[in-house]
Amino acid sequence: MAPRVLISDKLSPTAVQIFKDRGVEVDYQPDLGKDKEKLLEIIGNYDGLAIRSATKVTEKVIAAAPRLKVIGRAGIGVDNVDVPAATAKGVIVMNTPFGNSITTAEHAIAMMFALARQIPEANASTQAGKWEKNRFMGVELTSKTLGVIGCGNIGSIVAERAIGLRMHVVAYDPFLSEERAIDLGVTKVELDELFRRSDFITLHTPLTDKTRNIIDISALLKMKKGVRIINCARGGLIVEADLKAALDSGHVAGAALDVFEVEPATEHPLFGHPNVVATPHLGASTTEAQENVALQVAEQMADYLMKGAVQNALNMPSITAEEAPRLTPFVKLAELLGSFAGQLTETGIKAIRLEYEGDVAAMNTRALTAAGLTGVLRPLLQTVNMVSAPVMAKERGIAVSEVRRDTAENYDSLVRLVVVTDRQERSVSGTVFADGRPRIVEIKGIKMEAEFAPSMIYVTNADKPGFIGRFASLLGDAGINIATFALGRHAQGEDAICLVEVDGEVPADVLAEIQTIPAVRQAKALRF
Numbered sequence: 001m002a003p004r005v006l007i008s009d010k011l012s013p014t015a016v017q018i019f020k021d022r023g024v025e026v027d028y029q030p031d032l033g034k035d036k037e038k039l040l041e042i043i044g045n046y047d048g049l050a051i052r053s054a055t056k057v058t059e060k061v062i063a064a065a066p067r068l069k070v071i072g073r074a075g076i077g078v079d080n081v082d083v084p085a086a087t088a089k090g091v092i093v094m095n096t097p098f099g100n101s102i103t104t105a106e107h108a109i110a111m112m113f114a115l116a117r118q119i120p121e122a123n124a125s126t127q128a129g130k131w132e133k134n135r136f137m138g139v140e141l142t143s144k145t146l147g148v149i150g151c152g153n154i155g156s157i158v159a160e161r162a163i164g165l166r167m168h169v170v171a172y173d174p175f176l177s178e179e180r181a182i183d184l185g186v187t188k189v190e191l192d193e194l195f196r197r198s199d200f201i202t203l204h205t206p207l208t209d210k211t212r213n214i215i216d217i218s219a220l221l222k223m224k225k226g227v228r229i230i231n232c233a234r235g236g237l238i239v240e241a242d243l244k245a246a247l248d249s250g251h252v253a254g255a256a257l258d259v260f261e262v263e264p265a266t267e268h269p270l271f272g273h274p275n276v277v278a279t280p281h282l283g284a285s286t287t288e289a290q291e292n293v294a295l296q297v298a299e300q301m302a303d304y305l306m307k308g309a310v311q312n313a314l315n316m317p318s319i320t321a322e323e324a325p326r327l328t329p330f331v332k333l334a335e336l337l338g339s340f341a342g343q344l345t346e347t348g349i350k351a352i353r354l355e356y357e358g359d360v361a362a363m364n365t366r367a368l369t370a371a372g373l374t375g376v377l378r379p380l381l382q383t384v385n386m387v388s389a390p391v392m393a394k395e396r397g398i399a400v401s402e403v404r405r406d407t408a409e410n411y412d413s414l415v416r417l418v419v420v421t422d423r424q425e426r427s428v429s430g431t432v433f434a435d436g437r438p439r440i441v442e443i444k445g446i447k448m449e450a451e452f453a454p455s456m457i458y459v460t461n462a463d464k465p466g467f468i469g470r471f472a473s474l475l476g477d478a479g480i481n482i483a484t485f486a487l488g489r490h491a492q493g494e495d496a497i498c499l500v501e502v503d504g505e506v507p508a509d510v511l512a513e514i515q516t517i518p519a520v521r522q523a524k525a526l527r528f
Contacts, residue, residue, distance in 0.1 A: 003069075003305040005048035008032040008039060008055045011074055012291050015050070015298035022302035024048070040064050048072065048301050051080070059085035070094060070304050072297040075284060077234070078314060079207070087315045090385030094300050094313050097153060099293035100284035105157035107283045108202050108232040109165075111256035114277045115228050116141055116200075118254075121274060139199075142166045147198030149214065150205030150233065151176045151186065158202055159186050170194050173205075195222040200230065207234035217242040226253045232283045235261040244269050247276065258283050310367075316387050317366035327367060330360055330415065331386075333430050333438035334368040336452045336528060337417040338375020340428050340440070343526050344458065345376070347421045351399040352376055355416040358408030365402055372417050373400065411441070440486075446497050448488030453501035456526040457511075461519040463489045463496040470517050471498065478510045 002025045007016065010030040019026040027046070032039055033055030043049065043065040050072045051057065057071055062085045071081055073095040086093050114120055117138035125132050146162045148155045151171040159169045169186040172194045181188040191214075194201070201223070205211045215229065216239040229252060231238055240261055246252040247270075256277040260268060263281060270276045284290070296312075303309040308328060309321035319327060334354070354369045373389035384392055393400050408414040408431075416429040429442035440450045461467055468487075475482060481503040489496035506525040514523040 003047040004045065005050055005301060005305070006032070006043065006046040007050045009050075009052035009074075011050060011052070011298070012294035014291065015074075015294040018295060018298035019302055022306055024302050024305055043068065048305055050074065050297055050301060053077070053080055055080065057081040057086070062086055062089050062091060065091075070301055072096075072301040074293040074297040075100060077206075079234075083314055084391075087388045087391055090387045092304065092310060092313050092316045092387060094297065094304075094311065096293040096296040096300070097312055099296045100286075100289035101153045101157055103286045103289035104154050104232055104283040105161060107258060107279075107285075108154075108158050108204070108230055109161050111230045111232060111258065111277060111279070112141065112146075112200055112202065112228075115230065115254045115256040120277050141200075143168070144199040145170060145197050147172070147194040147201040148186065149173075149191070149194065149201065149203045150211075151181075151184070152204065154233075155202075155204035156184055158204060159184050167200075170197055191219075192222055195219055196224070198227060199224065200228045202230040203233045203237050205233055205237065207236045212236050213239050215239065215243070217245070220246045220252065223252070225251055228252070228254045228256070230256045232258040235259040235263060240268075240270065244273070247273060315391075317364060317370060319364055319367050323364060327363055329432045329436045329438060330363065330368055330413070331371045333415055333432055334372040334417070335375040335386075336438050337415060337428050337430050337440075338372040339378060339528060340375070340452075340458075340526065341417055341419045341426055342376040342379045344426060344524055345379075345419055345421060347423055349376070349396075349398050349419055349421055351401070351418075351420040352393065353401045353403065353418040353420070355403040355405070355414075355418065357405040357414040357416070358412050360413035360415060361404040361406060365404065368415065369400065369402055372415075376417070376419060414441070416442070440499070443488070443497050443499070444495075446488040446490055446495065448486050448497060448499065450484065450486035450499045451501070452528045453483065454528055455502050455505055456528070457498075457500045457502060457506055457514070458522075458524045458526055459498040459500075459514065459520060460522045461496050461498065461517070462521070463491075463493050464519045467496075467517060467519040468498075471514065474510070474513055474517070475500075475502065478507070478513075480504065480506065480510065 002023055004025040005019055007028045016026055016028050043061055047067050048070045052074050059082045068091050070092045076095055076097045078093060078095055081093055083093050118136045122136040145168045148159050148171040151173040162169050163185050170189045171186045172189055172191045176188055214237050220242060243255055254275040258279045259281055300311045303321050307321050308324040310316050310319040354372050356365050370386045370389055373393050374384055374386050377384045377389055377392055411431045414429055414431050416427055418427045427444060430438055430440050432438055438452060483501040483503055486499045511523050511525055514520060
């Protein structure tokens with residue numbers, strides 16, 4: 001059955017066609033996002049939900065959507081999506097962070113020009129029949145210092161444009177490397193230095209707990225008298241009451257705002273202020289940007305639903321359409337190895353380590369690690385999935401690490417999963433053969449080969465004669481049929497492992513009887 005996608009906000013007709021061309025059924029209801037009850041009523045029928053900003057994807061909506069696999073936001077902001085709730089349910093949340101970058105950057109530059117030359121006020125005055133040439137005295141941008149708060153995708157474009165205007169650019173961004181700053185031609189500085197040096201300040205950072213109210217009265221007082229501030233990023237970055245006070249006092253010469261703490265902003269204390277330029281969240285409002293983000297979100301969602309490719313996800317490692325077919329059997333292998341280890345772990349987990357050797361080490365190991373964590377945690381947390389597993393591991397204080405080695409001793413690719421508890425360190429290794437089926441090839445350092453099967457018995461024992469006979473007889477007496485039998489040992493008379501595929505579930509009393517065989521140390525029924 002073809003996957004179904006609901007589009008609940010206005011998107012380009014071309015986006016609708018992309019879904020259809022890729023084999024996805026699409027239901028285009030552009031006004032549905034405003035009707036919360038109707039959305040709740042029908043969302044359970046869809047595998048994907050494509051939105052803009054009008055649809056609010058709350059925890060309640062996600063709970064009502066058991067089929068939902070992916071939410072695609074045409075645009076960069078996902079403030080209207082409960083990402084933690086989606087993550088817990090295994091729903092991938094995608095956005096299109098690059099589709100409107102140039103448009104938003106250009107709007108910031110336009111706002112800076114408007115502020116520097118008082119264009120909106122001069123326009124209103126002139127169109128009212130006045131000729132107030134001497135009233136509107138502006139400032140040049142050339143040789144002025146622009147402070148860019150947040151020098152990521154959009155901020156870096158603004159910086160490049162400003163350098164083209166012969167401005168000096170200083171940037172504050174904790175994630176900006178010195179090498180990247182040099183490439184851009186900007187000077188990386190701390191926030192207080194940016195406040196102190198800048199003639200203009202533009203914000204290009206997401207709204208987080210760390211950036212909320214990043215410009216308040218204390219920040220404003222650190223700035224030059226006569227500074228001009230532009231915000232085309234997010235409302236809530238500036239304490240609006242503090243900004244008004246600074247504008248009224250003349251400490252801030254002007255502000256250009258495209259975003260506000262409460263939107264839509266139909267009334268605001270700053271509206272009508274002679275030194276404020278205001279626009280109604282137009283950063284992404286160009287024909288090109290609207291088309292770009294709509295097409296991108298349709299392509300991303302269709303690629304995921306039809307091919308398993310993951311792009312621009314906020315809660316899942318990216319998997320390209322090209323690597324998905326090659327990666328898929330290793331994702332399955334990692335999850336099965338994790339499940340094997342997780343079912344055998346009965347004490348608190350301190351750490352999980354994934355080791356990748358050979359060809360697999362060059363693959364997208366973040367996705368494999370997420371799959372491995374899912375397998376380990378699922379016996380303990382039934383609802384865990386590839387999306388939520390890394391978050392759940394972190395919440396529980398489990399240290400997760402990866403090791404990559406270019407070569408594997410006996411295989412083209414080898415994945416080893418190690419679980420560390422208070423008592424012991426348990427490892428299990430596997431690979432994918434040419435038939436694409438995952439296999440176990442090593443348990444606790446003991447080499448053996450076994451396919452995963454729905455029902456298995458895992459036994460650790462001392463290598464003593466007679467064990468296999470008694471074990472097989474016991475299963476036969478209980479009416480349990482053996483499908484496959486894999487054995488391995490360190491050396492004669494030392495530790496040995498038996499991994500048996502059986503038909504059907506193994507009753508607890510049979511396991512208890514196996515445990516009474518003198519050579520047996522542990523017997524465990526496994527389900528895959």
